[in-house]
Amino acid sequence: MLLFEVLLNGVVLGGMYALLAFGLNLQYGVARIMNLSYGEFLMTSAFAAFWFFTLYSIDPLLSALFSVPLSFVANWLIYRLVLTPLVRRAPNRDALETDSILVTFGILFVIQGTALLNWGGEYRGYTYLAVPVDVFGATIAANRLLASSVAYALGIGAFLVLRYTRVGLALRALAIDPIAAQLVAIDVPKLSGLAFATGGAMIAAAGTLISMFLSFNPSIGVIYTLKALIVMILGGVGSMLGSLVAGLILGVAENLGAYLVDPGLTLAINFAIFLLILLLRPKGLFARG
Amino acid sequence: MLGRICRLGIALATALGVSAALADEAPESIRLGYAISLTGPYAPGAESTGWSQYKLWQKDVNDAGGIYLKKYDKKVPVELVEYDDRSQIDEMLKLVERLIIEDKVDFVLAPWGSAMNMAVAPLLSKYKYPTIHLTASGEKIRGAAPRWPYSFWALTQPDYTAESMAGMLARFKEEGKIDGRIAIMSVADQLGIELNSAMVKAAEKHGIEVVYNKSYPLGVSDLSTQIREMAALEPDAFFGFSYPTDTFMLTEQSIVLGFSPKMFYTAVGTPFAPFKGKFGDKVEGIMGFGGLDIAAPGLAEYWQRHIDMWDRPSESGAVGAYATMEILKNAIEAVGEVDRDKVREYIAGNAHDTIWGQIKFEAQMNSDPWTTGQWQNGEFVGILPADKPNAQPVLFPKPKF
Amino acid sequence: MTSRLFLSAGLLVALAVLAAVPWFASAYVLAVGITILSFTVLTTAWAAFSGPSRYVSLATSAFFGVGVYSVAVAIDYLPLPVVLAIAAAVGFAIALVVGLATLRLSGVYFVIFTFGLAELTKQVMIWYEINQNQTLARIVFVDTSTEQIYWMLLALAVATLVIAWGLRRSRYGFALQVIGEDETVARHSGINTTALKVLSFALTAALMSLAGAMMSLRFTYVDPNTAFNSFVSFQVLIMALLGGVGALFGPLLGVVPLVLLSEYLSGSFPYHFNIVLGICFVLIVFFLPTGVAGLLQGWAHRLTGRAS
Numbered sequence: 001m002l003l004f005e006v007l008l009n010g011v012v013l014g015g016m017y018a019l020l021a022f023g024l025n026l027q028y029g030v031a032r033i034m035n036l037s038y039g040e041f042l043m044t045s046a047f048a049a050f051w052f053f054t055l056y057s058i059d060p061l062l063s064a065l066f067s068v069p070l071s072f073v074a075n076w077l078i079y080r081l082v083l084t085p086l087v088r089r090a091p092n093r094d095a096l097e098t099d100s101i102l103v104t105f106g107i108l109f110v111i112q113g114t115a116l117l118n119w120g121g122e123y124r125g126y127t128y129l130a131v132p133v134d135v136f137g138a139t140i141a142a143n144r145l146l147a148s149s150v151a152y153a154l155g156i157g158a159f160l161v162l163r164y165t166r167v168g169l170a171l172r173a174l175a176i177d178p179i180a181a182q183l184v185a186i187d188v189p190k191l192s193g194l195a196f197a198t199g200g201a202m203i204a205a206a207g208t209l210i211s212m213f214l215s216f217n218p219s220i221g222v223i224y225t226l227k228a229l230i231v232m233i234l235g236g237v238g239s240m241l242g243s244l245v246a247g248l249i250l251g252v253a254e255n256l257g258a259y260l261v262d263p264g265l266t267l268a269i270n271f272a273i274f275l276l277i278l279l280l281r282p283k284g285l286f287a288r289g
Numbered sequence: 290m291l292g293r294i295c296r297l298g299i300a301l302a303t304a305l306g307v308s309a310a311l312a313d314e315a316p317e318s319i320r321l322g323y324a325i326s327l328t329g330p331y332a333p334g335a336e337s338t339g340w341s342q343y344k345l346w347q348k349d350v351n352d353a354g355g356i357y358l359k360k361y362d363k364k365v366p367v368e369l370v371e372y373d374d375r376s377q378i379d380e381m382l383k384l385v386e387r388l389i390i391e392d393k394v395d396f397v398l399a400p401w402g403s404a405m406n407m408a409v410a411p412l413l414s415k416y417k418y419p420t421i422h423l424t425a426s427g428e429k430i431r432g433a434a435p436r437w438p439y440s441f442w443a444l445t446q447p448d449y450t451a452e453s454m455a456g457m458l459a460r461f462k463e464e465g466k467i468d469g470r471i472a473i474m475s476v477a478d479q480l481g482i483e484l485n486s487a488m489v490k491a492a493e494k495h496g497i498e499v500v501y502n503k504s505y506p507l508g509v510s511d512l513s514t515q516i517r518e519m520a521a522l523e524p525d526a527f528f529g530f531s532y533p534t535d536t537f538m539l540t541e542q543s544i545v546l547g548f549s550p551k552m553f554y555t556a557v558g559t560p561f562a563p564f565k566g567k568f569g570d571k572v573e574g575i576m577g578f579g580g581l582d583i584a585a586p587g588l589a590e591y592w593q594r595h596i597d598m599w600d601r602p603s604e605s606g607a608v609g610a611y612a613t614m615e616i617l618k619n620a621i622e623a624v625g626e627v628d629r630d631k632v633r634e635y636i637a638g639n640a641h642d643t644i645w646g647q648i649k650f651e652a653q654m655n656s657d658p659w660t661t662g663q664w665q666n667g668e669f670v671g672i673l674p675a676d677k678p679n680a681q682p683v684l685f686p687k688p689k690f
Numbered sequence: 691m692t693s694r695l696f697l698s699a700g701l702l703v704a705l706a707v708l709a710a711v712p713w714f715a716s717a718y719v720l721a722v723g724i725t726i727l728s729f730t731v732l733t734t735a736w737a738a739f740s741g742p743s744r745y746v747s748l749a750t751s752a753f754f755g756v757g758v759y760s761v762a763v764a765i766d767y768l769p770l771p772v773v774l775a776i777a778a779a780v781g782f783a784i785a786l787v788v789g790l791a792t793l794r795l796s797g798v799y800f801v802i803f804t805f806g807l808a809e810l811t812k813q814v815m816i817w818y819e820i821n822q823n824q825t826l827a828r829i830v831f832v833d834t835s836t837e838q839i840y841w842m843l844l845a846l847a848v849a850t851l852v853i854a855w856g857l858r859r860s861r862y863g864f865a866l867q868v869i870g871e872d873e874t875v876a877r878h879s880g881i882n883t884t885a886l887k888v889l890s891f892a893l894t895a896a897l898m899s900l901a902g903a904m905m906s907l908r909f910t911y912v913d914p915n916t917a918f919n920s921f922v923s924f925q926v927l928i929m930a931l932l933g934g935v936g937a938l939f940g941p942l943l944g945v946v947p948l949v950l951l952s953e954y955l956s957g958s959f960p961y962h963f964n965i966v967l968g969i970c971f972v973l974i975v976f977f978l979p980t981g982v983a984g985l986l987q988g989w990a991h992r993l994t995g996r997a998s
Contacts, residue, residue: 002521006514013511034798054566082972089979094744097798098931099975105928106971113328113964121332123533123558125541125567132545141513141545214510215537215567217333223508226805233802259514263505264477264820268813271806275791278803282794327960373960378909378916383721384956390718407829407911429829436831477816479826479913486824504820506813507915 005138006259007252012140014251015148016210018155020224021231021243023202027075029238030175030195032093033083033100037108039225041071041200044111045207046216047119053126060128064208068201075200078107079193087189108221115218125215147209154202155244162240171195175238203228234274236284245285249273315361319627321347322370322394324384326401329376333533335401337561338424342610343369343398345598346618356618359625370394378408385409389416395627396420396617403427403479410437419620419633421613424606426450428483434653439633441650443613445579445658447483448491453660453673454554455491457683458526462497466685467525467551472501474515474539475530484530484556500524507532512539516548526552533558536577537567544571544690551686552576560604560662560669572664574687580659580671581605582646584679591644605662605669612643646678708844712837720836724908726949727843731850731901732922733929733941735894738854741935742863743887744870746801748923749788752808753781753895755918757902759815762828762912770834774903781899782892784811789888796873805920812918819914827913834907842904850897855938862886932974934981943982 020042027035045067049060082103090096129143162168173181174191182188203224210216231250235242250270257269281287323343326335347367350356355364370392374381381400388394397413399406399422406425413420414437421441430442445453462469473488475481485504492499500522503515512535519527527550529539536558543549558564559577582588591611595603603611619642620635621627640649649656661673663684670681711723732750740746760777768776788807795803819826857863868876869883877883906912925948933944951970955963978985 002514002517005517009511009513016510028798086975099979102928102931103972103975105924106968106975109964109968109971111968113962113966113968116328116332116964117961121327121336122561122563123333123537124563125537127541127567127569130541130545132547139517139546141542144511213538213541215534219328219330219332229802230806233799237798255511255514258505259518262817263474263503263509263512263515264817265813266509267506268810268817271810271813274806275803275810278795278799278806279791282796282799284799328964371960373956373963375956375963377919377921378911379725379905380956382908383718383725383953386721387718387957390716404827404911404913404916407827408909411910427827428825429827433829477820477826478915482820482824482826506816 003259004136006255008135008138008140010252010255011248012144012148012251013255014248015151016144016206016247017227017231017250018235018244018247019147019151019206019209020203020228021235021247022151022154022158022240023199023206024225024228024232025235025238025240025243026171026195026199026202028232030171031079031192031199032087032096032178033079033196034097034104035196035199036101036104036225037078037111037221038104038199038203038228039221039223040108040111040115041075041221042203042207042210042224043115043216043218043221045071045204046211046220047115047124047218049208049211050124050126050216053128060126060208060212064205067204067208071204072197072201076193076197078200079196082107083196084189084193087192108225112218112221119218121217121219123215123217126211128212130213141213143212147206147212150205150209151247152244154205155240158240159244172238230274233284234277236286239284239286242284242286249277313361315358315363315365316395316627318366318368319356319396319621320368320370320392320394321396321398322372322385322388322392323398324372324374324381324388324400325398326376326381326405327371327373329374331376331402331405334424334557337604338606338610339399339401340371341599342607342614345595346611346614348598349594350618357622358627359622361626374400374405378405381405381409382412385412389418396629396632399423399425399613407433410440413437414439417629417633419629419636421616421636423610423613426480426483428487431652431654438653439629441636441653441655443609443648443655443658445660446654447480447487449658450578450660451484451487451491452494454528455488455495455497457661457673457675458492458497458552459495461525461683461685469497470500470522470524471497471526471528472519472522472524472550473499473528473530474502474512474519475504476532476535477504477506478532480557481530481532484528488528488530505535509535510538511542513542513546516542516546520546520548524550526550527554529555531556531558533561537564540564540568540571540575544568547690549687549690553687554661559664560606562602562604565664565667565669570667571690573666574664574684576661576663576672577669578661579605579609580662580673580677580680581608581669582659582677582679583668583670583681585644585646586642588644605659605671609645609659612641612645612648615643616641616648705848709841712840717836720840722949722953724836724840724843724905726945727840727847728901728905729926729929729945729949730847730942731843732898732926733933733945734847734850734854735897735901736926737930737935737941738850738857739866739890739894741930741940742858742866742870743890745796745887745891746927747804747891748801748920748927749785749804749808749895750898750923750926751918751920752811753785753898754902754905754922755808755811755815755914756781756784757899757904758906758909758912758917759914760899761832761903761906762830762917765830765832774900777899777903778896781902782896785892785895786888788895789891790884793884793887805923808918808920808923812914812920815914815918827911830906830910830912832907836908839904839907843901846897846900846904851938851942853893853897857890858938862890866890928971932978932981934983936980937983937987940981940983943986947982 048067049063052058052063053060086099131142132139133142231246235246254266258266325339351366355366372384397418403425406422419439423443461467475485536555554576556578620632624631659671663672757777764773865881929944934940
């Protein structure tokens with residue numbers, strides 16, 4: 001019984017890991033921007049949920065109606081105003097990557113610094129849906145279950161959109177080859193902006209969900225950016241399904257390792273698996289070839 | 290006639306001469322400098338247990354006119370010089386040297402965290418700057434302190450803390466209230482590990498059985514499996530030697546999974562207002578690291594002034610930090626001037642009355658620190674050592690979550 | 691010919707001045723100097739490999755940490771020069787293993803792989819220290835003076851620059867560049883890409899470990915979280931990109947302004963440090979696209995009237 005619960009916890013955790021990576025897949029896989037300020041939008045929407053709940057007693061999930069569109073717009077503006085000039089002037093992909101790393105690093109500092117100044121450095125948290133749910137005999141916290149379910153729904157939904165809609169087709173073409181995409185009348189700049197903005201919206205959604213059960217402060221953004229990066233790389237850049245599977249593997253491995261081996265080695269196990277899979281499949285699980 | 294004028298003249302000259310000697314001008318201000326983590330992973334702790342207390346204390350002192358220097362018969366205001374060490378030890382060391390050498394501050398205030406404080410102690414003793422370190426707890430401190438004669442350590446150390454708690458467990462076992470079986474989880478960082486091994490030793494000494502002992506890395510996201518494992522063993526008491534993020538997570542997951550032993554302890558972060566804010570009346574009976582004398586003279590007024598200045602309540606660790614500032618002020622006033630060597634001697638050799646109770650240093654270590662507190666009736670109170678003034682009786686058993 | 695002579699003379703004078711710093715500057719300036727020297731070593735070593743080969747490594751913190759720990763573990767039992775040699779050797783060995791392991795990886799996969807590796811090293815170190823020694827931190831008691839640390843780092847920085855310079859001018863350096871441009875072509879031109887990549891990676895890693903070992907002498911308190919701090923890897927990357935990876939002195943030109951800017955900002959705007967630094971970054975990217983080195987090269991070309 002306990003083993004089943006361990007596995008289920010792993011699946012739930014895995015969903016959360018995957019949720020982190022979806023947005024980055026769009027921003028890096030499609031729009032080709034290595035956005036180091038990615039996690040800051042998770043942090044800001046976590047705080048938004050916190051303020052909505054503790055100051056105005058508004059259901060934190062409703063704060064997503066505010067945070068997600070806001071993050072979409074903010075990321076869109078960042079892409080149009082700050083990144084597009086860099087995209088235009090970059091002679092090659094490497095130069096763009098260098099520039100986007102530096103610029104988004106700067107944006108990271110600005111967002112984090114503003115948050116620190118206004119909200120202070122201390123840890124915040126609130127309790128919401130911290131009730132047990134019985135799943136086939138195993139006990140899972142309702143808030144984690146919710147976050148995880150949204151993650152799986154989002155992942156499958158994104159996969160379906162990419163696979164079966166025109167926009168999805170255009171996005172995939174963009175991810176494979178932006179120049180060729182332009183040749184088939186895809187509006188590359190506009191679509192890249194759309195992808196980037198959607199990525200920002202997704203991580204904001206993740207922030208709202210995660211804030212239900214994890215504590216946060218203005219400095220956590222970078223940690224989540226790095227987690228998202230690992231999941232994205234493991235799954236293969238640009239692949240939503242890949243992120244889902246990668247998240248699942250990491251979540252289950254972490255929980256199983258803690259249970260069977262030693263909780264102290266959970267992170268070590270995660271990294272070891274990450275490294276091992278990359279060695280066997282150097283472009284991630286669902287490599288785009 | 291001439292004689293009288295001469296005598297008057299001599300008297301005048303002498304008086305002028307003497308007052309010329311006395312006219313060592315009082316300093317314009319007493320400058321205290323600190324390099325602390327305004328940003329980075331240590332920022333939360335540095336804010337609540339560090340600079341917020343330094344600034345509050347400065348306001349309190351300056352509102353009363355300043356620190357009285359009897360050498361000049363004058364009150365001198367306090368000036369703070371602050372730098373951000375960005376949670377990096379190397380930065381902090383560099384900035385402290387800047388404070389001492391370039392800014393020429395009169396005293397240096399402690400940074401935040403065991404690592405930072407242990408790293409800076411040798412430097413401060415090299416330059417002979419007496420400093421009271423609060424946010425530092427580590428096995429090695431007691432043995433190393435004599436090497437750093439200008440350092441004073443005010444917080445309870447792991448061995449003392451564990452002994453205090455194991456002693457309490459032994460008493461409860463003797464009274465038949467518990468079987469004496471405990472479960473331990475600790476964060477894989479310095480404090481967590483040291484509390485863990487100290488607790489294991491102390492438990493063995495007092496005949497307490499440790500039925501579960503696991504550690505988890507900083508940054509773990511899910512401890513529900515471990516909590517389930519502990520619940521299955523039905524221990525009397527759970528000790529989580531944790532940091533704020535895991536303190537919050539362990540508590541929440543225990544509530545959700547229904548793990549509610551008769552004693553529940555999470556270490557750092559438990560006394561914080563946001564902890565109570567998140568868990569509401571479920572904090573009742575939860576024990577935590579550190580404590581305070583709820584009826585210490587001046588504490589109630591301090592509490593209100595803290596809320597007035599920072600818009601949030603204080604907590605036991607911050608009270609300790611404020612107390613270290615009170616000790617410094619008293620030492621300076623007792624010595625009557627800014628003389629670091631004399632201040633050092635005063636701190637070492639006297640009992641100090643503060644809002645944290647009376648503090649005395651033996652071999653530079655706080656001789657009788659608070660080790661443990663507990664949430665009782667919505668207030669975090671000191672419970673161990675039980676013979677400290679106004680230590681409250683242990684609330685036992687903890688109400689079911 | 692004479693410009694070469696002037697340049698060498700100038701460099702020697704600069705070196706003499708730098709060596710004399712401990713005698714006329716305050717302990718604070720010395721501390722800043724130590725930070726600059728340590729980052730110069732790390733960034734120059736990093737750029738020597740990652741620059742031409744385009745293999746961006748985030749494993750810097752792993753090698754730095756290895757150096758720190760070599761000292762923490764061995765300094766009580768062995769003399770300093772031996773300990774330093776051990777630090778370099780261990781760094782070299784680990785980098786060999788890492789290099790051989792990552793042969794099939796490229797691009798961003800290589801980058802994140804190295805990051806994962808650095809984190810794995812930290813986690814393993816934490817787990818080892820806890821389980822073997824029931825403690826996480828070590829206190830290191832050494833009586834090396836700050837001046838001595840400064841001189842050691844100065845010597846190391848000079849050595850690193852010389853090695854980087856030598857590598858660039860040698861055919862190995864050229865081969866690395868070919869690898870960076872197109873690895874398939876490199877292989878087909880008869881370059882032993884495996885040996886070259888792995889050995890040059892290991893060489894730069896050894897230098898990083900030495901820097902870590904020397905810095906460790908300043909620390910007193912050592913634990914895996916502070917020794918294997920991944921932020922160092924990112925700082926090195928940022929400094930290298932800022933200064934311009936193409937030039938030999940590029941890294942140095944990234945290190946010095948950033949360190950000095952940080953010092954200035956943390957003193958004048960302690961609470962706004964983050965925001966101001968972030969804005970500086972954005973401005974730098976927009977107005978200094980080729981890094982500081984590129985900017986200076988542009989000036990130099992204009993001054994000497996050469997076409998850029």
